[in-house]
Amino acid sequence: MKRIISLIFLAAICASPLIAQQKKAVNPAQQKMDSFITALMAKMTVDEKIGQLNLPSSGDITTGQASSSDISKKIKAGQVGGLFNIKGVDKIKAVQQIAVENSRLKIPLLFGMDVIHGYHTVFPIPLGISATWDMDAIKKSARIAATEASASGINWTFSPMVDISRDPRWGRISEGSGEDPYLGSQIAKAMVTGYQGKLQANNEILACVKHYALYGAGEAGRDYNTVDMSRVRMYNEYLPPYKAAVDAGSASIMASFNEVEGIPATGSKWLMTDVLRKEWGFKGFVVTDYTGIPEMIEHGMGDLQTVSALALNAGIDMDMVGDGFLNTLKKSLAEKKVSMDQINRACRLILEAKYKLGLFTDPYKFCDPTRAEKEVFTPENRQVAREIAAESFVLLKNSNNTLPLKKSGTIGLIGPLSDNTANMYGTWSVAALLDKSVTVLQGLKNALGNDAKILTARGSNFLADSVMEHRYVNVHNPTYKRDSRTEAALIKEALDVAKKSDVIVAVMGEGSEFSGESSSVTSIDLPETQKNLLKELAKTGKPVVLVLFTGRPLALKWENENLPAILNVWFPGSEAGNSIADVLFGNVNPSGKLTATFPQNVGQVPLYYSHKNTGRPEAGKFTKFRSNYLDVTNDPLYPFGFGLSYTNFSFSDIKLSSNTLTAGKSITATVKLTNNGKYDGKEVVQLYTRDLVGSITRPVKELKGFQKISLKAGESKDVTFTITEEDLKFYNSNLKFVAEPGDFKLFIGGNSRDVKETSFKLVK
Ligand code: BGC
Numbered sequence: 072m073k074r075i076i077s078l079i080f081l082a083a084i085c086a087s088p089l090i091a092q093q094k095k096a097v098n099p100a101q102q103k104m105d106s107f108i109t110a111l112m113a114k115m116t117v118d119e120k121i122g123q124l125n126l127p128s129s130g131d132i133t134t135g136q137a138s139s140s141d142i143s144k145k146i147k148a149g150q151v152g153g154l155f156n157i158k159g160v161d162k163i164k165a166v167q168q169i170a171v172e173n174s175r176l177k178i179p180l181l182f183g184m185d186v187i188h189g190y191h192t193v194f195p196i197p198l199g200i201s202a203t204w205d206m207d208a209i210k211k212s213a214r215i216a217a218t219e220a221s222a223s224g225i226n227w228t229f230s231p232m233v234d235i236s237r238d239p240r241w242g243r244i245s246e247g248s249g250e251d252p253y254l255g256s257q258i259a260k261a262m263v264t265g266y267q268g269k270l271q272a273n274n275e276i277l278a279c280v281k282h283y284a285l286y287g288a289g290e291a292g293r294d295y296n297t298v299d300m301s302r303v304r305m306y307n308e309y310l311p312p313y314k315a316a317v318d319a320g321s322a323s324i325m326a327s328f329n330e331v332e333g334i335p336a337t338g339s340k341w342l343m344t345d346v347l348r349k350e351w352g353f354k355g356f357v358v359t360d361y362t363g364i365p366e367m368i369e370h371g372m373g374d375l376q377t378v379s380a381l382a383l384n385a386g387i388d389m390d391m392v393g394d395g396f397l398n399t400l401k402k403s404l405a406e407k408k409v410s411m412d413q414i415n416r417a418c419r420l421i422l423e424a425k426y427k428l429g430l431f432t433d434p435y436k437f438c439d440p441t442r443a444e445k446e447v448f449t450p451e452n453r454q455v456a457r458e459i460a461a462e463s464f465v466l467l468k469n470s471n472n473t474l475p476l477k478k479s480g481t482i483g484l485i486g487p488l489s490d491n492t493a494n495m496y497g498t499w500s501v502a503a504l505l506d507k508s509v510t511v512l513q514g515l516k517n518a519l520g521n522d523a524k525i526l527t528a529r530g531s532n533f534l535a536d537s538v539m540e541h542r543y544v545n546v547h548n549p550t551y552k553r554d555s556r557t558e559a560a561l562i563k564e565a566l567d568v569a570k571k572s573d574v575i576v577a578v579m580g581e582g583s584e585f586s587g588e589s590s591s592v593t594s595i596d597l598p599e600t601q602k603n604l605l606k607e608l609a610k611t612g613k614p615v616v617l618v619l620f621t622g623r624p625l626a627l628k629w630e631n632e633n634l635p636a637i638l639n640v641w642f643p644g645s646e647a648g649n650s651i652a653d654v655l656f657g658n659v660n661p662s663g664k665l666t667a668t669f670p671q672n673v674g675q676v677p678l679y680y681s682h683k684n685t686g687r688p689e690a691g692k693f694t695k696f697r698s699n700y701l702d703v704t705n706d707p708l709y710p711f712g713f714g715l716s717y718t719n720f721s722f723s724d725i726k727l728s729s730n731t732l733t734a735g736k737s738i739t740a741t742v743k744l745t746n747n748g749k750y751d752g753k754e755v756v757q758l759y760t761r762d763l764v765g766s767i768t769r770p771v772k773e774l775k776g777f778q779k780i781s782l783k784a785g786e787s788k789d790v791t792f793t794i795t796e797e798d799l800k801f802y803n804s805n806l807k808f809v810a811e812p813g814d815f816k817l818f819i820g821g822n823s824r825d826v827k828e829t830s831f832k833l834v835k
Contacts (some may be wrong), residue, residue, distance in 0.1 A: 116177060119149040125773070156229075160437075181424065189502075191447050237677035242585070250668060251666065256312045279325050319395045324356075337360070361392050364378055364387075376403055385719060458659075461654050464714075482523055485608065492508045495508035530565035551780045619637060620641070624669040628672065660752040674702075712755070725741070727742075742819050
């Protein structure tokens, strides 16, 4: 009887719509992959499974070395899941061959690399490219990067870096998309989809979003430093871009070095499992950052065995360079400090990534030797890099229409970056052809032909102190040959050039490695020796155009007050000189907008537009006992979203379709944008809101939408945004994602400061 009842029960469950739905949801491709991997794993020993979790750096082994090296022995023994820092089809093919011909189970390897802003064709640094606010362009740059890298055998890039940062002292602010979670999320999505496509073709590679989590919020802007913040802040301001990358299907994610709530991210089960997998539904694999596991020993979390077990149990699947998994997990298994289930989980996820890439069908899928010549550093790719670079430049100042320059007369081209190939690229240009970039001098010559005369002078070194300068610029590769003359002699030569010139183009700022990893600073001023030069040039009374190279927001108060024109070009990449000439001479009208606030001075840091009001907000001028400084206002020098154009745009007042937004419905906000100037141009129309009363305090402004609009001189266009309840949601103190009814302000403008304003109500 009992049996009959349970059979009936079973039949009833199977017939239930829920089960039917679940059955339908299992897709055949997934099933095929699952059974393939299950069958493979059934053959694997524990050692071989642990081997898949190991990611050593090759140090770019040559083929010959590979076959005899320690790594090669490990590959044969099934102790390596992937390798990174190796490039070139021949080398990668030879190493893959070791895995698929000489290891017992013939499991192919992943080949990773930091393809951060292009491969041989280098695009602007990420902070620069974010200033385009052009998602199609950003996606295209990632697509080209994936195509070029995969033509060199790479099938996995450690990008995008989506760490929100509001601290220009941190060198790695250059690698991300700035300070804003909404914009950062859009960019994260564009990059992941650009790299991965459908993960089918041999130019579609795995993305790895990093550094999860909160790496950009280290105390005092010092790299690898402690992070401690409320969960409300994490959820609202720092986590969204990682989540956006996960939602876009990023195949992998990299743990960050820093601690979060007292636990290094690499050992945080809350981050790696509870949030990432349970809340966000992440299905890919998690890799540590470089030696992230053994670094937990220094953090004070225990010995190598303890921290390796901690990482695996937290949800880490792959150990980059740490050797902790390889050397301790088996022991931990025997001692029941980790379970077979955890090892299986990690192994399965890595095998799945290889399967999705198609490596089990063709381990040499990314080793086609004919591709590199046709697909890498092509004129087409370089043309795209040139166009995107020009779009990324931010015109910070342009009084008296100093720019664009005329293609006539004499131009004095002065500064340590005016004729420098290797420093056009910026940080993490791992595959850049150091001598193949277009220098500023070359770019100007290309544009001018015989139309104008160019006189040049170095003017200054990067830094006055040669020992310090070496630390800043030559640490990876010798990229800069110092001029041994004295500061006075260099300035004198520059002034001689200036005297003979109609206009001075001063090309200066940071070298490539001033920013990037382990490049934090406590001063964000232009180096003194460069500023001395600028001061002397300004005294000549000739117009001085500062073409500024930088990987971080700098403090430019003096420059802003004393120079007529400042064009911030970040690090433009392969086509630097051509794209700079395009903008200087007006072939391209600049349209870049800052994605990180430029403060007046370093003491204001962290300074960001989306701050809270406090109970004693600044009152427009210094007032005792209000939240302000004695010495400077709270204003930035250049706000988030700021960037000038050669033309002038004006915004009409905002028209709302209704002043009431009912939950489940939408309203629209429209402005008429007019190009009042003489040049065709592009404006990034930015929409912000402010939630006036909340169950928790809300920022004074939050970006909720943007559109990049092209307008011919004299043309006008209505620009419309749709706003729904979804746009007004935030994480409340219970970390529930909610929109609260009440009054909102809505702002539209060309930057976060200069906006039109209206208001509406959300009703439920
Ligand atoms: C960086 C990562 C990078 C990794 C591999 C680390 O030092 O933090 O961003 O992906 O090295 O090169």
